[in-house]
Amino acid sequence: xxxxxxxxxxxxxxxxxxxxxxxxxxxxxxxxxxxxxxxxxxxxxxxxxxxxxxxxxxxxxxxxxxxxxxxxxxxxxxxxxxxxxxxxxxxxxxxxxxxxxxxxxxxxxxxxxxxxxxxxxxxxxxxxxxxxxxxxxxxxxxxxxxxxxxxxxxxxxxxxxxxxxxxxxxxxxxxxxxxxxxxxxxxxxxxxxxxxxxxxxxxxxxxxxxxxxxxxxxxxxxxxxxxxxxxxxxxxxxxxxxxxxxxxxxxxxxxxxxxxxxxxxxxxxxxxxxxxxxxxxxxxxxxxxxxxxxxxxxxxxxxxxxxxxxxxxxxxxxxxxxxxxxxxxxxxxxxxxxxxxxxxxxxxxxxxxxxxxxxxxxxxxxxxxxxxxxxxxxxxxxxxxxxxxxxxxxxxxxxxxxxxxxxxxxxxxxxxxxxxxxxxxxxxxxxxxxxxxxxxxxxxxxxxxxxxxxxxxxxxxxxxxxxxxxxxxxxxxxxxxxxxxxxxxxxxxxxxxxxxxxxxxxxxxxxxxxxxxxxxxxxxxxxxxxxxxxxxxxxxxxxxxxxxxxxxxxxxxxxxxxxxxxxxxxxxxxxxxxxxxxxxxxxxxxxxxxxxxxxxxxxxxxxxxxxxxxxxxxxxxxxxxxxxxxxxxxxxxxxxxxxxxxxxxxxxxxxxxx
Numbered sequence: 001x002x003x004x005x006x007x008x009x010x011x012x013x014x015x016x017x018x019x020x021x022x023x024x025x026x027x028x029x030x031x032x033x034x035x036x037x038x039x040x041x042x043x044x045x046x047x048x049x050x051x052x053x054x055x056x057x058x059x060x061x062x063x064x065x066x067x068x069x070x071x072x073x074x075x076x077x078x079x080x081x082x083x084x085x086x087x088x089x090x091x092x093x094x095x096x097x098x099x100x101x102x103x104x105x106x107x108x109x110x111x112x113x114x115x116x117x118x119x120x121x122x123x124x125x126x127x128x129x130x131x132x133x134x135x136x137x138x139x140x141x142x143x144x145x146x147x148x149x150x151x152x153x154x155x156x157x158x159x160x161x162x163x164x165x166x167x168x169x170x171x172x173x174x175x176x177x178x179x180x181x182x183x184x185x186x187x188x189x190x191x192x193x194x195x196x197x198x199x200x201x202x203x204x205x206x207x208x209x210x211x212x213x214x215x216x217x218x219x220x221x222x223x224x225x226x227x228x229x230x231x232x233x234x235x236x237x238x239x240x241x242x243x244x245x246x247x248x249x250x251x252x253x254x255x256x257x258x259x260x261x262x263x264x265x266x267x268x269x270x271x272x273x274x275x276x277x278x279x280x281x282x283x284x285x286x287x288x289x290x291x292x293x294x295x296x297x298x299x300x301x302x303x304x305x306x307x308x309x310x311x312x313x314x315x316x317x318x319x320x321x322x323x324x325x326x327x328x329x330x331x332x333x334x335x336x337x338x339x340x341x342x343x344x345x346x347x348x349x350x351x352x353x354x355x356x357x358x359x360x361x362x363x364x365x366x367x368x369x370x371x372x373x374x375x376x377x378x379x380x381x382x383x384x385x386x387x388x389x390x391x392x393x394x395x396x397x398x399x400x401x402x403x404x405x406x407x408x409x410x411x412x413x414x415x416x417x418x419x420x421x422x423x424x425x426x427x428x429x430x431x432x433x434x435x436x437x438x439x440x441x442x443x444x445x446x447x448x449x450x451x452x453x454x455x456x457x458x459x460x461x462x463x464x465x466x467x468x469x470x471x472x473x474x475x476x477x478x479x480x481x482x483x484x485x486x487x488x489x490x491x492x493x494x495x496x497x498x499x500x501x502x503x504x505x506x507x508x509x510x511x512x513x514x515x516x517x518x519x520x521x522x523x524x525x526x527x528x529x530x531x532x533x534x535x536x537x538x539x540x541x542x543x544x545x546x547x548x549x550x551x552x553x554x555x556x557x558x559x560x561x562x563x564x565x566x567x568x569x570x571x572x573x574x575x576x577x578x579x580x581x582x583x584x585x586x587x588x589x590x591x592x593x594x595x596x597x598x599x600x601x602x603x604x605x606x607x608x609x610x611x612x613x614x615x616x617x618x619x620x621x622x623x624x625x626x627x628x629x630x631x632x633x634x635x636x637x638x639x640x641x642x643x644x645x646x647x648x649x650x651x652x653x654x655x656x657x658x
Contacts (some may be wrong), residue, residue: 240356282308
């Protein structure tokens with residue numbers, strides 16, 4: 001019970017961390033530092049509880065208390081599956097709060113700094129409460145608190161119309177998902193007789209209905225295609241440390257919900273294939289849309305979508321394994337998914353912090369207006385390279401191990417029935433995702449850090465690495481990415497315990513199926529070679545590199561505008577996927593001898609801009625026409641009630657519900 005009380009204490013401190021700031025002056029930094037201190041203390045308590053529970057030294061892992069609500073009960077629980085997600089919830093927001101001390105100073109944002117701190121703390125606490133909830137009603141209450149806190153954090157700069165629009169799109173999407181969860185828990189309670197989140201015998205038809213509702217409801221939060229449409233705008237418009245928590249942690253809470261519900265249900269024959277297909281679709285489309293972006297934070301947002309697709313592929317393989325009794329598929333698939341939850345939860349906040357540092361210096365999110373920043377921001381460049389290598393799944397960073405587990409699991413299906421050959425073909429989709437991810441981050445590295453500045457305003461020599469408050473969280477995350485890449489054998493027991501919590505009857509060992517000691521050795525060799533190569537440049541007598549123009553295109557006085565832009569660098573790949581991305585070009589001056597000519601290719605989100613917004617505008621035109629039914633006369637409204645009542649009785653009689 002000690003571990004649960006520690007976590008509850010940590011959740012309380014996180015949730016209340018933003019309150020004391022309101023008792024300080026509007027521009028006082030002391031209030032923001034108090035918020036950071038309380039949130040960090042709460043995270044430390046929560047981590048202590050997770051460690052105690054993982055070591056089996058925290059006492060009972062279930063706490064049930066009564067409450068006055070007519071449904072459900074206040075029931076909390078800890079297990080190895082929840083611990084995987086709690087680690088991220090207690091680490092990343094604390095680092096984000098520290099980053100915010102430099103990025104979003106209270107003295108610079110007196111109108112919204114305190115509100116952001118309050119929403120940030122409640123968001124962190126609500127995510128933890130979702131993970132430890134063991135009752136459907138409590139789960140929904142925590143889920144709604146998380147959704148609303150995220151809305152207020154996203155719309156911090158609500159004076160900007162684009163921020164308001166992104167916030168409203170998010171709010172509509174998250175509540176459509178919540179409606180699905182309401183129906184899901186209602187069906188769960190009707191079938192099992194309780195809101196308790198414990199395994200119960202259930203007819204396969206009802207289990208399939210619960211699964212579909214869970215996939216849609218949690219898919220909205222996780223960002224699965226085509227339910228992702230809220231995500232790019234929200235991540236781009238939110239403050240960067242909020243974007244880091246949304247991408248690195250909140251999306252994973254959606255993944256957690258789907259894992260928790262599938263662990264309680266008898267698996268259907270088509271579930272694994274459906275989740276695997278959704279994962280491949282999400283991964284490939286997410287990385288393709290990412291390549292096409294000129295807004296750095298939208299690029300990272302779409303990159304988060306493709307990583308959620310990779311996690312979904314692992315879950316799909318595990319579901320197939322549970323149905324077919326293949327423990328190796330379960331262990332490799334779910335092990336890959338859970339390890340990638342950690343991987344993405346570390347390197348994506350690092351990249352959002354990195355983007356925030358550059359945006360803070362340049363005052364723009366446009367990749368086409370950056371360039372040459374590696375000369376003046378070397379620490380930022382180095383930390384970005386660490387995050388990018390991790391995201392691309394390259395050793396010695398952590399992204400490699402998780403994808404290797406998934407490759408092994410997919411190719412294990414080749415030994416099964418012929419139908420599983422199609423599952424193994426998903427390996428080709430995973431390879432395509434990896435290749436396009438490399439192309440995307442080559443684009444960012446070249447456009448932002450290499451070459452010369454493309455934007456004469458402001459002076460690039462004034463753009464420096466951020467201060468300690470912003471730099472330290474990035475260094476910590478980079479160190480964790482490296483440590484997880486080098487120390488993968490030491491996290492295998494935690495992954496195996498989580499797999500056992502999800503599928504208790506699974507027998508194979510992850511360490512036996514996929515030994516990682518050789519990965520650690522190879523990663524150390526690669527790391528040592530890299531350090532040696534860099535060190536050689538600083539030896540006395542080492543040949544120094546000359547500083548020259550990259551290319552001048554035959555011009556006597558080349559400028560930064562002669563470089564490839566972020567748009568042009570990946571234009572060929574964007575056109576290759578044009579049938580899915582539906583790009584549109586905006587040509588500039590068409591004259592033959594124009595003094596200036598430009599071309600811009602825009603890639604709007606297909607689901608939001610081409611499907612949902614036109615439908616919303618159509619509804620907006622049609623809805624006013626039904627005002628004719630609003631007569632303002634009581635007898636007319638009574639007639640409406642009578643007609644609807646008769647229709648409901650007719651439907652009930654048809655379906656045999658009377």
